[in-house]
Amino acid sequence: MALGKNYDGQDCSLARTLELVGERWTMLVVRDALYGVRRYGDFLAHLDIPRAVLSQRLATLVEAGVLERRRYQDSPPRDEYVPTAMGRELWLPLLALGQWGERHLSRRGARRVFSHVDCGGRIDATASCTGCGAAHLPPERIEVRPGPGLADDRSDPVSVALREPHRLLEPLP
Amino acid sequence: MALGKNYDGQDCSLARTLELVGERWTMLVVRDALYGVRRYGDFLAHLDIPRAVLSQRLATLVEAGVLERRRYQDSPPRDEYVPTAMGRELWLPLLALGQWGERHLSRRGARRVFSHVDCGGRIDATASCTGCGAAHLPPERIEVRPGPGLADDRSDPVSVALREPHRLLEPLP
DNA sequence: CATCCTAGTTCATTCACTGAACCGTGGTAG
DNA sequence: CTACCACGGTTCAGTGAATGAACTAGGATG
Numbered sequence: 431m432a433l434g435k436n437y438d439g440q441d442c443s444l445a446r447t448l449e450l451v452g453e454r455w456t457m458l459v460v461r462d463a464l465y466g467v468r469r470y471g472d473f474l475a476h477l478d479i480p481r482a483v484l485s486q487r488l489a490t491l492v493e494a495g496v497l498e499r500r501r502y503q504d505s506p507p508r509d510e511y512v513p514t515a516m517g518r519e520l521w522l523p524l525l526a527l528g529q530w531g532e533r534h535l536s537r538r539g540a541r542r543v544f545s546h547v548d549c550g551g552r553i554d555a556t557a558s559c560t561g562c563g564a565a566h567l568p569p570e571r572i573e574v575r576p577g578p579g580l581a582d583d584r585s586d587p588v589s590v591a592l593r594e595p596h597r598l599l600e601p602l603p
Numbered sequence: 604m605a606l607g608k609n610y611d612g613q614d615c616s617l618a619r620t621l622e623l624v625g626e627r628w629t630m631l632v633v634r635d636a637l638y639g640v641r642r643y644g645d646f647l648a649h650l651d652i653p654r655a656v657l658s659q660r661l662a663t664l665v666e667a668g669v670l671e672r673r674r675y676q677d678s679p680p681r682d683e684y685v686p687t688a689m690g691r692e693l694w695l696p697l698l699a700l701g702q703w704g705e706r707h708l709s710r711r712g713a714r715r716v717f718s719h720v721d722c723g724g725r726i727d728a729t730a731s732c733t734g735c736g737a738a739h740l741p742p743e744r745i746e747v748r749p750g751p752g753l754a755d756d757r758s759d760p761v762s763v764a765l766r767e768p769h770r771l772l773e774p775l776p
Numbered sequence: 777c778a779t780c781c782t783a784g785t786t787c788a789t790t791c792a793c794t795g796a797a798c799c800g801t802g803g804t805a806g
Numbered sequence: 807c808t809a810c811c812a813c814g815g816t817t818c819a820g821t822g823a824a825t826g827a828a829c830t831a832g833g834a835t836g
Contacts, residue, residue, distance in 0.1 A: 437650075441757070443708065454625070457625065458618060470813075480794050481814085484815095485815060485816080505802070516707050527617055530693060534689050535619045555739075565729070583614075644783075658785080780833100781832100786828085788828105
């Protein structure tokens with residue numbers, strides 16, 4: 431989103447949600463985190479986001495409890511950003527938005543296909559498996575694959591790694 | 604959202620969706636449209652949105668096919684903005700976002716409660732009825748009521764009308 | 777005729793986004 | 807010991823969208 435990030439008069443959970451994740455780039459950062467992107471440089475290269483904006487978004491998401499900043503190496507000191515339980519629950523709205531776009535804004539086929547790791551069935555917009563009927567699946571049980579509509583013209587490590595099937599939340603690349 | 608509304612390198616249906624509905628205010632406009640708000644002045648009063656931004660957002664949504672602009676009176680000429688089928692399908696992602704905020708960002712209770720008009724059961728984040736089990740319900744089958752966490756300090760016609768139970772998409776106020 | 781209502785547009789100001797440059801820490805190579 | 811590089815940022819000038827107030831236009835209303 432953008433300027434003046436608060437919707438003051440709106441006593442509404444949607445408005446409160448958008449104050450946090452509705453800013454420009456934020457949902458794409460969370461999506462990447464759910465795909466398994468964890469390092470600053472990978473977000474940067476995959477999203478083509480200005481460094482200052484990425485820093486600010488990561489700080490906001492950490493402060494809000496959507497991501498956790500975690501030391502994964504001491505020398506040199508390196509931190510990674512990992513979705514918390516709260517962040518993992520954003521999977522459902524992000525999926526619903528993506529599926530809506532797939533249905534209404536895409537002329538080519540699906541760019542990415544989600545399937546249930548336990549049965550291989552396709553996932554619908556409510557995170558349910560159209561194969562076995564399991565409802566409201568968490569990201570841990572989902573695999574992403576490139577779909578027929580995906581243009582594979584990007585060469586950053588994340589884009590390359592996502593050309594193979596990949597389970598959500600598993601570290602990339 | 605904000606500046607430079609396109610996510611050029613992102614070959615992703617979520618990014619395409621956000622280019623359209625991810626701008627600042629846009630999702631709140633769609634939410635209001637699903638609640639039944641139809642007139643420029645009602646959006647304006649309920650959202651406290653700058654007039655120029657509202658005009659621009661309505662035009663974008665009409666052009667994209669999310670809303671339809673419809674003449675409802677000839678003298679004086681007056682148009683209303685009504686969700687198309689494409690717009691009505693945004694119900695699911697908007698609900699999922701709102702429910703996420705309700706769970707994670709709200710200290711008071713729910714601000715609004717959604718229920719199934721056919722059985723009175725509560726609606727979950729996947730638009731399914733927890734009472735009768737009906738899945739993926741469309742907005743036509745949903746009723747909104749004020750929840751315990753709603754502060755009723757606003758006096759615009761839409762806020763006042765929404766203090767009563769109201770079926771989604773039914774014209775307000 | 778004067779006033780009001782609705783639905784806008786215009787405009788100066790403010791403020792976030794952008795992209796490029798710079799910085800600091802800690803390896804690593806010679 | 808010095809140079810250089812990788813990573814993860816911060817800083818900064820320029821741009822452009824959001825903001826809010828003022829203004830406009832068409833038509834009803836008194």
